[in-house]
Amino acid sequence: MSTPTTYITTPIYYVNDRPHIGHCYTTLLGDVTARFHRLMDPTPGSTFFLTGTDEHADKVVTSAAAHNVTPLQWADRNAAEFEKAFAFMNASHDDFIRTTQERHKTKVLEYIRALQKRGDIYLGDYTGWFDASQEEYLTETAAKEANFVSPVTGVPLVKKTEKNYFFKLSAYEARLREHFAQHPEFVQPEARRNEVLGRLKDLRDIPISRAITDDPTSQWGIKMPDDPTHRIYVWIDALFNYLSVVDTDARRKYWPASVHFIAKDILWFHAVIWPALLTALKDSDPKYGFVQLPKTVYSHAYWVREGRKMSKSLGNFVSIEVLQAYAAKYGLDAVRWYLITQGPQGATDADFSHAKFVEVYNAELANGIGNCASRVSNMIEKYFAGATPSIGAANTRVHVACADAGGKVAAAMKAADTHAVTSLAVAIIREVDAYINDTQPFKLAKTVDQNPAAKDELGAILANCAEAIRIASVLMSPAMPQKMAQLWQAWNCTPAAGASLADLCVFGGPHALKAGQKISKGENLFNRADAAEAPPA
Numbered sequence: 001m002s003t004p005t006t007y008i009t010t011p012i013y014y015v016n017d018r019p020h021i022g023h024c025y026t027t028l029l030g031d032v033t034a035r036f037h038r039l040m041d042p043t044p045g046s047t048f049f050l051t052g053t054d055e056h057a058d059k060v061v062t063s064a065a066a067h068n069v070t071p072l073q074w075a076d077r078n079a080a081e082f083e084k085a086f087a088f089m090n091a092s093h094d095d096f097i098r099t100t101q102e103r104h105k106t107k108v109l110e111y112i113r114a115l116q117k118r119g120d121i122y123l124g125d126y127t128g129w130f131d132a133s134q135e136e137y138l139t140e141t142a143a144k145e146a147n148f149v150s151p152v153t154g155v156p157l158v159k160k161t162e163k164n165y166f167f168k169l170s171a172y173e174a175r176l177r178e179h180f181a182q183h184p185e186f187v188q189p190e191a192r193r194n195e196v197l198g199r200l201k202d203l204r205d206i207p208i209s210r211a212i213t214d215d216p217t218s219q220w221g222i223k224m225p226d227d228p229t230h231r232i233y234v235w236i237d238a239l240f241n242y243l244s245v246v247d248t249d250a251r252r253k254y255w256p257a258s259v260h261f262i263a264k265d266i267l268w269f270h271a272v273i274w275p276a277l278l279t280a281l282k283d284s285d286p287k288y289g290f291v292q293l294p295k296t297v298y299s300h301a302y303w304v305r306e307g308r309k310m311s312k313s314l315g316n317f318v319s320i321e322v323l324q325a326y327a328a329k330y331g332l333d334a335v336r337w338y339l340i341t342q343g344p345q346g347a348t349d350a351d352f353s354h355a356k357f358v359e360v361y362n363a364e365l366a367n368g369i370g371n372c373a374s375r376v377s378n379m380i381e382k383y384f385a386g387a388t389p390s391i392g393a394a395n396t397r398v399h400v401a402c403a404d405a406g407g408k409v410a411a412a413m414k415a416a417d418t419h420a421v422t423s424l425a426v427a428i429i430r431e432v433d434a435y436i437n438d439t440q441p442f443k444l445a446k447t448v449d450q451n452p453a454a455k456d457e458l459g460a461i462l463a464n465c466a467e468a469i470r471i472a473s474v475l476m477s478p479a480m481p482q483k484m485a486q487l488w489q490a491w492n493c494t495p496a497a498g499a500s501l502a503d504l505c506v507f508g509g510p511h512a513l514k515a516g517q518k519i520s521k522g523e524n525l526f527n528r529a530d531a532a533e534a535p536p537a
């Protein structure tokens with residue numbers, strides 16, 4: 001029997017854009033999810049996380065020309081910007097795909113040939129409303145609804161007719177519907193699934209090529225097999241990245257993808273066109289028998305800034321530079337925490353607001369885990385010379401708050417719901433604070449000279465607090481790997497390589513803080529932020 005694997009992807013981003021919060025967010029969501037999976041199953045190589053860049057868009061040619069470089073040079077330059085941005089974000093991807101790479105182009109040609117052989121691709125005429133800013137055609141109805149401007153960028157749509165190769169999307173409608181019915185988890189969240197289901201009727205075949213003319217723009221892309229007058233439409237080329245990267249002997253075990261993280265803007269491509277292409281490919285040749293449909297397409301909502309939609313015309317994107325300025329002031333992990341806990345994970349847009357950032361930073365980090373860990377370790381240093389006291393037998397409220405943390409993470413990850421885990425961690429820290437307020441260990445400490453039994457009680461309280469904080473830190477570590485490593489170092493509890501999340505999360509379990517184990521207060525994890533200060537620039 002083959003061992004289960006997890007494969008997580010992000011969209012591949014248009015190489016023409018500058019990296020901004022939207023790209024960083026989806027890649028961070030993939031990163032945190034991948035880190036959870038690596039902890040849940042620490043077998044090396046059990047999780048594979050992919051991100052990358054989409055490079056065959058027409059815009060690349062135009063921008064390259066404006067900068068006096070070749071399209072590939074332009075793509076090289078900008079792909080490097082994305083790689084730098086994701087390295088800065090501390091993303092832990094296992095590979096970075098660029099669609100101009102040979103390994104991808106060769107595979108795309110193989111897939112297209114297989115679809116042709118099966119009769120799923122034919123040459124026909126296409127007339128439609130072209131959105132040049134998004135490189136996509138809109139149907140008559142969609143164009144009308146959008147007032148004949150791009151629903152994403154507002155650029156006017158242009159009516160165009162061309163000879164195109166078509167993919168027989170219409171032939172897959174029934175099978176897609178059946179798949180949706182049998183796999184309610186296929187598109188998440190629920191609101192997005194319903195949206196797709198509402199549109200999943202009267203599907204038409206879709207053009208999957210563009211004509212090559214004298215215009216140099218039209219020469220950029222992967223040529224159709226055996227027809228030098230057409231190139232493969234950039235979206236079809238791009239979707240195949242998820243498969244091309246793992247379609248090797250060593251990596252085929254990762255397919256099907258566990259989660260494709262995307263945002264709502266590109267839902268249709270991922271929820272309808274992509275599974276139809278895969279179904280066709282699977283049936284085209286026995287060698288594609290492994291091409292099952294991805295388990296889940298998770299489509300999150302959008303970041304807006306200070307209540308306003310971000311757009312090129314407003315020039316109000318939260319750029320990578322803005323994120324870097326926040327990281328320089330508050331630490332990268334605070335930025336990761338804010339994005340992951342406040343991000344548009346569900347169907348509702350999220351606001352990047354400075355006031356909110358400071359509020360969350362103070363409440364959950366500086367006054368939350370930071371202060372809580374420092375209070376508890378401070379008391380252990382002061383009253384027990386830094387040696388962790390014994391935990392005792394009582395089923396304390398902090399113990400209860402940690403119950404089945406491992407099981408809860410596994411359930412949350414099944415639903416690709418990182419919010420559920422970060423909220424659990426925050427709730428545990430709140431419980432520790434409340435428990436300290438209830439039991440008042442600092443007062444109890446004053447009585448131990450007269451009453452030695454009080455010392456055991458004090459010890460058990462502090463040990464319970466420390467153990468709950470340790471578990472919360474494990475739950476927070478995928479979002480804040482550096483800060484939690486700093487805490488573990490001070491507390492002498494860095495998880496051993498190969499320790500699984502389920503074991504790490506057992507209160508008093510195999511990885512618990514042991515009685516007598518040294519804990520030091522260490523440096524403050526997070527210094528309080530002044531809400532009155534201007535946003536970093």
Ligand code: MSP
Pocket residue numbers: 010011012013014015017021022023025026054238239240241261262263264265266301302303304310344
């Ligand atoms: N190249 C295509 C995707 C091909 S995938 C086979 C593309 N690229 S993109 O550069 O426009 O990236 C779109 C993705 O960036 C969104 O789906 C989302 O993941 C992210 N975001 C872009 N703007 C965003 C926000 N304002 N908020 C959150 N994420 C957004 O489409």
